[in-house]
Amino acid sequence: MDQSSTATLSHRHECMQDITKLLVDAGYSRAGDMAAGEEFDKVxxxxxxxxxxxLTTPLDISLPTLLEATSISTRIALSEVxxxxxxxxxxxxxxxxxxIQGVDAPVLLPVVRWAxxxxxxxxxxSGDSILGGGGGVEFTKYYDKGFGGLFDGEEIARNVEEMQERYKVRGRKYRFKGSQGSETEEQKVHRCLLEYGEKMRSYRGLRGGEGGGEEGGSNSDRGFKGRKKVSAFDKQLADAQKVAEEEEKALEEARERMAAQLMKNSEELNDEDVAGRGGVGGLVTLGRGEIGVANEEYEKLREKMLKERxxxxxxxxxxxxxxxxxxxEIAEGQRLLDKNGGEVSKAEKARAEMQRMRTEVQDEKANNAKISEELQNLSEIEASSGQKDLLKSLWALVQENEKVKKDEKHFKEECKKKMDALTAALQNMGDDHGGQSEEEKAKMQEIENMHAKISSKHDKVRQLLAQRNLQVASTTRKIDDVPTRMELIQYERRFVELYQQVALKLEETRRYYATYNTLDSTRNFLSKEVKxxxxxxxxxxNAMKTKGSQDEFLQQFEAILKGVQDSLSKQDGAxxxxxxxxxxxxxxxxxxxxxxxxxxxxxxxxxxxCNKNEALGAKIGEI
Incomplete structure (x- = not known):
């Protein structure tokens, strides 16, 4: 393997590692668990x-299809999708x-980065929309006017009163008299509930809730009546239910009597008692000092509320x-406006102009303040930065750039002035051309001829440059049309795989044809045998009736056997x-x-x- 192939494989391996790291960092942890041979499944x-x-619409690739992507056709289909x-x-x-199908890692790496x-x-x-959308939806359930009206004085007072009314503490309705030391815990709870207008409810027995026992009992009774035979367990359950209902009824009657007895020793509280003594009287379990402190705090709060009101x-x-x-004042101004309409219109125009100028001044001040603030921030950043030398050089370059821009602008203005002057001079020379001498005319003609030659030469050079550019573009296209080594390797691999697939399909087709021919021959032989x-x-x-027919039958049978033997010999030969x-x-x-x-x-x-030759060549090079 040459050095170029080794470098290509090394680069491909590095790109594949980068792709795996990107996928794992993004949250696709399955990429890190796959083996090295599962690069297609990973990518x-x-x-x-x-x-x-x-995407908002899901991709038409399922996990079983991806796991079963072993054939070439399945991989090609997934790659096309x-x-x-x-x-x-x-x-x-x-x-x-x-x-994609060949897992070209250097090409797939920028695709994975983009994805x-x-x-x-x-x-x-998505996170910003979810975090930013919850509070506003919950707020608009109760306040549909937005935030504009929440800062109005009357609106604030109305909202405060509404919240106080909604979440106010429920006051006591009754006060009980007499000793309370001999009461049981259940009686104390019952008395406390009665003070605030509540009653204790019973949930004992098999009723499952308030008002549910009678219905359940009737249903169970109907169930028992509908049966012809009742088991012993059902009887025990019915008896236990009846006993529980009786106990519950007795408990409710006892609590009703307890409530009536407690109500005899109670007195109803009016609004003043609730407002004055109720808030402090409810603190009976506190000490005397704590009651005094609570009373003082109540008086202070009351004075504060009266003062605010x-x-x-x-x-x-x-x-x-x-x-x-x-x-x-508005009525007086309207009267003056009706009286002096023209003067007021002028005054309004002047006022509008003045307002516009004030707005422009305010905008300029705001821009100046913003620029000053940005300069201050830049100064602070420059002071706190660890690269002051670099910032100084950058600042010098910026100033030099601004200076170059100013010089460029000044140079353009000077060039424009000179061009105008030269244009005027040329025009004057054209006007005075009729008064020139023969020598000046000849010199001017020579200059024009020289300019024409230089222009024609310049045009020829431009044509040559255009032709050369066309040749370069054509050569570039031809070079691009020639496939690279990696592309040739991929083409070769694809053709080999396609050839293997075609060969497998051809072999399978031949087997089908051979099986069909064999079965067809077997069917023909079996049909002949049946006939x-x-x-x-x-x-x-009929053949066994006479001697002659028997002999004829035997001769026909021998001929049939001979034909079968000939056919068998032919098949054995094949x-x-x-x-x-x-x-x-x-x-x-x-x-x-x-x-x-x-x-x-x-x-x-x-x-x-070859390796020995390379080693010897390296040693010779060192020598």
């Missing part, structure tokens, strides 16, 4: 995974289906007064001939195998001699 599977994750899909995605790299880049961009865009009322009154004053047996069976009784041909082919095959072995041995010896 096609990775590209299919990337394209499927990027991938090639068509990549072209639809505007692939910037030129690629052919045979390069991974599209996949990462799609992933980032008072400030809000004052602001509202101030707003209404300013609104009335502005309405009066012969039927003829013997039909004519046997079989022997085929066996001789097979033996001859085996001998030829053995001879060819021996020649191939000798050829491989000679090639190996030649390679060893």
């Amino acid at each position: 096609v599977g990775g590209l299919s995974w990337l394209i499927t994750a990027t 991938l090639h068509y899909t990549l072209l639809k995605m505007d692939l910037p790299v030129e690629i052919s289906p045979h390069q 991974v880049k599209n996949f990462m961009e799609k992933r980032v865009a 008072k400030d809000r009322d004052e602001k509202k009154e101030l707003f209404n007064s300013r609104k009335l004053a502005l309405e009066r 012969l047996i039927d003829s013997i069976t039909n004519n046997f009784e 079989l022997k001939k085929k066996q001789e041909e097979v033996s001859k082919k085996e001998t030829e095959y053995t001879s060819v195998i021996e020649d191939q072995r000798k050829y491989f041995k000679l090639v190996k010896d030649f390679q060893e001699e």
Whole structure:
């Protein structure tokens, strides 16, 4: 193997490693688990995974099809599907289906890079849309006016009142009197629920929930009635259900009596008690000091709320007064506007012009501020950078570039001025041409002739250059038409595979034809045998009646046997001939195998001699 082939294989191996690393980094971990011989499955599977994750429509390549892609036709079909899909995605790299099928790693590497880049961009865009779309949807469930009205004073107050009303603490409705130390835990819970207008509910027994036991019981009763025979377990279950229902009913009655007894020792609270004492009275489990602190905090909160309400009322009154004053000013201005329409229109124009100038000034100030801020940022970056020398040289180059631009602009202006002056001088010379002397006319004619010669020479040189460019383009096209070594190797490989496929198909077709011919011959022989047996069976009784018919029957039978023996001898001869041909082919095959072995041995010896020659050449070069 020469050095160029070794370098090509090494480059292909490096590109294949880069492709595997790109696929694994992108998330296709299966590429790292595949063996070295599964390069086609690795590349096609990775590209299919990337394209499927990027496109909205799935790719028509399934995993079983990819795993069973052992034949050439299946690989070609998969390669064509991938090639068509990549072209639809505007692939910037030129690629052919045979390069995908042949796993041309140097060509496939930029394709995989482009597919991974599209996949990462799609992933980032999808993540941003998912993260950015959740909050707005949840917010618009309750507020459909957007953010504009949320910062209005009245709107804020209304929203706060709505939230307080929605999430306010439910107040107590009753207060119980009497001692509470002898109550059980269940009685304390029941009393606490009654204070806030709730009742305890029972969920015991086999009812499965409130109101569900009676329905379940009736259904079970109907089930028992519908049966002719009831098992012992069903009877026990029905008895247990009845006992549970009775216990539950008794428990509910006891709790009703407990609730009635507790309600006798209770008193209903009014709004003042709820507002004043209810908030602090609910803290009965706290100590006396904590109750005092809570009461002080409540008073402070109440004073703060009253003060805020008072400030809000004052602001509202101030707003209404300013609104009335502005309405009066607007009415006065409208009256003056109707009185002095022309002057007002001029004033409006002047005001609009002044407003426009102010806007331009503000824009210029904003641009100046933005430029100053960018300069400040650049200065900070320059101060904090570790490459100050490089930045200084870059800044000097930028200044030099600006200076060159200014010089170029100045030079163009000077050239334009000189051209105008020369044009005017030429025009004056044309006007004064009638007054020139013969000597000046001859000199001018000589200059024009020289200019014509130089122009014709320049045109000839341009024509020669154009012809040379055409020749170069034609030669380049011819060079491009000649396939490279890698392309020739791929073509040879494809033709060999195609030849093998055609040879296999031809051999299979020949086997089918041979099988068909054999079966057809067998069918013919069997048909003849059936006809012969039927003829013997039909004519046997008639042939056995007389001596002459028996002799004739035996003669016919002997003729039939002779014909069968002749046919058998002919088939044996054909079989022997085929066996001789097979033996001859085996001998030829053995001879060819021996020649191939000798050829491989000679090639190996030649390679060893070439290696020795290269080593001797290297030693001679060193000497």
